[in-house]
Amino acid sequence: MWYNPTLVGEPHTVSFVLDNKSNTNFAIPFAVPSSTKFMVLPPGSNVQPTVGGPPMNGMNTIIGINGRVYNPVSIDSSGNVKVMSQNANYTMAGSEKYVNSGLLLPKDKGQMYPGSSNTFTVTFQKAGTYNYLCIVHPWMVGKVIVK
Numbered sequence: 582m583w584y585n586p587t588l589v590g591e592p593h594t595v596s597f598v599l600d601n602k603s604n605t606n607f608a609i610p611f612a613v614p615s616s617t618k619f620m621v622l623p624p625g626s627n628v629q630p631t632v633g634g635p636p637m638n639g640m641n642t643i644i645g646i647n648g649r650v651y652n653p654v655s656i657d658s659s660g661n662v663k664v665m666s667q668n669a670n671y672t673m674a675g676s677e678k679y680v681n682s683g684l685l686l687p688k689d690k691g692q693m694y695p696g697s698s699n700t701f702t703v704t705f706q707k708a709g710t711y712n713y714l715c716i717v718h719p720w721m722v723g724k725v726i727v728k
């Protein structure tokens with residue numbers, strides 16, 4: 582289980598990029614071809630918009646940012662994307678392309694960002710070395726060795 586022990590509200594992620602083609606960017610532009618549709622730029626990128634949040638002044642809020650960074654997400658070997666709920670508990674098969682904690686914040690910061698969590702738990706089913714990084718600070722890296 583990962584958590585963010587820092588005193589400041591700076592987010593970090595635990596992101597396993599098992600297929601380099603599924604790497605994702607922290608922020609990416611979206612085009613808005615209609616009032617209800619987002620289009621990823623460039624097309625085919627590993628991104629999706631986070632849409633939602635609390636209504637403000639009676640209007641729904643829309644946040645055009647990469648939901649595959651903000652939210653806990655897995656992409657399986659066939660490319661199926663699954664957005665998990667906050668504080669996700671994930672079972673890693675080892676064949677995934679991408680598994681991300683979403684933004685992890687210290688517990689007393691609650692869920693300051695849409696989709697953010699305070700913990701991320703992974704159970705590894707297969708032996709191997711699993712490298713991970715923080716998407717916000719890509720120089721922050723770690724590995725889990727499963728024997």
Ligand SMILES: [Cu+2]
Nearest residue numbers: 593715717718
């Ligand atoms: Cu970080």
